[in-house]
Amino acid sequence: MTAQSPGDGSGTGTTTIAAIAGEVGVSVATVSKVLNGRADVAPETRARVEESLERHRYRRRTKKKPVGTGQIDLVFHEFDSEWAMEIIRGVEAVTAPAGVDVVLSQLGGTHHPPQHWLDAVLARRPLGVLFVLCSPTPGQQAQLRRQDIPFVVVDTDSATTASVPTVGSNNWNGGLLATRHLLELGHRRIAIVSGPEDVLCSRARLAGFRAAHEEAGVPVDPDLVRYGTFYLDAGYTHGMALLNRADRPTAIFAGSDMQALGVLRAARQLGIDVPGGLSVIGYDNLEVAAWTDPALTTIDQPLRDMAGTAAHMMLDLARGEQPRTTRIDLVTELVVRESTAPPAG
Amino acid sequence: MTAQSPGDGSGTGTTTIAAIAGEVGVSVATVSKVLNGRADVAPETRARVEESLERHRYRRRTKKKPVGTGQIDLVFHEFDSEWAMEIIRGVEAVTAPAGVDVVLSQLGGTHHPPQHWLDAVLARRPLGVLFVLCSPTPGQQAQLRRQDIPFVVVDTDSATTASVPTVGSNNWNGGLLATRHLLELGHRRIAIVSGPEDVLCSRARLAGFRAAHEEAGVPVDPDLVRYGTFYLDAGYTHGMALLNRADRPTAIFAGSDMQALGVLRAARQLGIDVPGGLSVIGYDNLEVAAWTDPALTTIDQPLRDMAGTAAHMMLDLARGEQPRTTRIDLVTELVVRESTAPPAG
């Protein structure tokens, strides 16, 4: 009955779900369901509504509900080892005092959440979402924004647009520091066992690795650049392959401390002394890194701080405050222990 | 348009009896009869249909209910390392398929949740609560029961009444196995760096330790029994103290793999070879245990299974089903690697 001129180009904030419903030819109830990720909407209908919502830049007109109590979602690419635990600790340290609960999930390998996961989140209406080593697709970002659910990406897996708040660490700098350290020790054949090729932080570290070489005027042997997972066995496998070469490297820069442990084991099995015959440097500075034999030289990545900063930022966003800056990189530092030394000869 | 390619790897639930009928070349009625064991189907036809059904993994198209949506609380005594991560993984593996979210929290040292924590939980009305290495007080138990919120205690911190559902592992047996292994190797002066004295599993392992000694007729030197946290530095500190004794032990049984790493480091610093001059055995069988130098002999505790079992039990309770048994202990096993050997001399 309400004569609703569809697509009146009115612009900001005036579009209601009734207008959308009118345009698409469905009821307001259906549009509401789409917005809230309810299950009982046909995919085809959902798509049409989504399209219209997107086109009209729909935003909720009513303000958000009071903050104070509530919960946030913390979603991991995968629960890998101590690394994830540090993130959890960092988040908890911020959320617990605020009386905010943490809902945990993992995507099990993929870097973008499946739609049904997002639907569940929309239905639950958390204060915000923290993505770790994974990120929502542009469409999913739009869905979250429409419902005023803020999100922050921690240690982003891929280059994101400037509008996406992220907290990371300076991986490029980390790669630079580690490599520079090895070069300064006199190494000239340095291998890198990087993380997965499709993960941004791996690429950034590799870029730092190359930059350090360039800086020192040392060429990078492409044969000495390897990609793998961040796990122990990847370090072992690649370590074995690298160390069995005739022209084996005198130093290996591992993509994570876990990988470095794998490299150490490979060296041990081949009877290569570390750091005498091989220097090994890790990344992350997990607690175990200080307790290995030899203790691991590594790049300190302030995981707890990163997670805490991200959680703070998200809570600010949830309160409606716009943080000064939404893209933060914390500094990485070199921690020299026992696993690096000048090359033999 | 319904191009029905046979064996298209369609996965689960998508195959209908119509598809089967089409493939085999019979009517849907006939397939239905085969499924329901009716008599009026020729044996030869029946066989063909059954073969096709088997191949397509046919399931009757009745939607299984996913428990409904909801969330459970997973509360830790403390987020310690990889150990906690394993528990989280085990729980997630069960809850995620059921569409249940996990809300995480930790008590930060205490073994009983503070009242305000419980109040928050009660207000949230989760499907259930999983306590790890901590437990609700009797009063809190009553509150939870009043609200029909089931709870399960994993690896209980203290002796609980029979009415409290628990999932643990046979710690006494683990202590026995570890100690027996050392005794069989010929060790007579065996130290134990146990977990905290007030934690049940520590006491159970210690009891197993004593039982093995008794069994072998070897006295336990009370000076060689130490208590500490489950962390790395506790292992290091106690390891140092024990190994600096004039009558130092020839073997150390650590309360956790992390502690064992600390002991290894202490031995290394003192120039004691493992396992030549000292045998070390850990507990938990974390992933790192296989990658240390030397690789750690340890007791395998099926943490993931424990957590999964507990989650299952809790979900059953939440559904109103009474599980057959509410007190489960999973078995522990000895994993022999490189850190144990007969004593020198």
Place this chain on the structure above:
DNA sequence: AACACAACCGGAAACATATCCGAAACTTTC
């Protein structure tokens, strides 16, 4: 050759759910 009868199969109605949507009641926000 005609018939009886049983075994076997399929058409289609009956039945059982799952899916999808909107009206109306309800809640929240200003």
Place this chain on the structure above:
DNA sequence: GAAAGTTTCGGATATGTTTCCGGTTGTGTT
């Protein structure tokens, strides 16, 4: 209190499954 948005509930529809019943085929009998 009105507008915006959400939730509940029942009905319409579509789809998968079972059952009834009649048709076809083959075999044995007269």
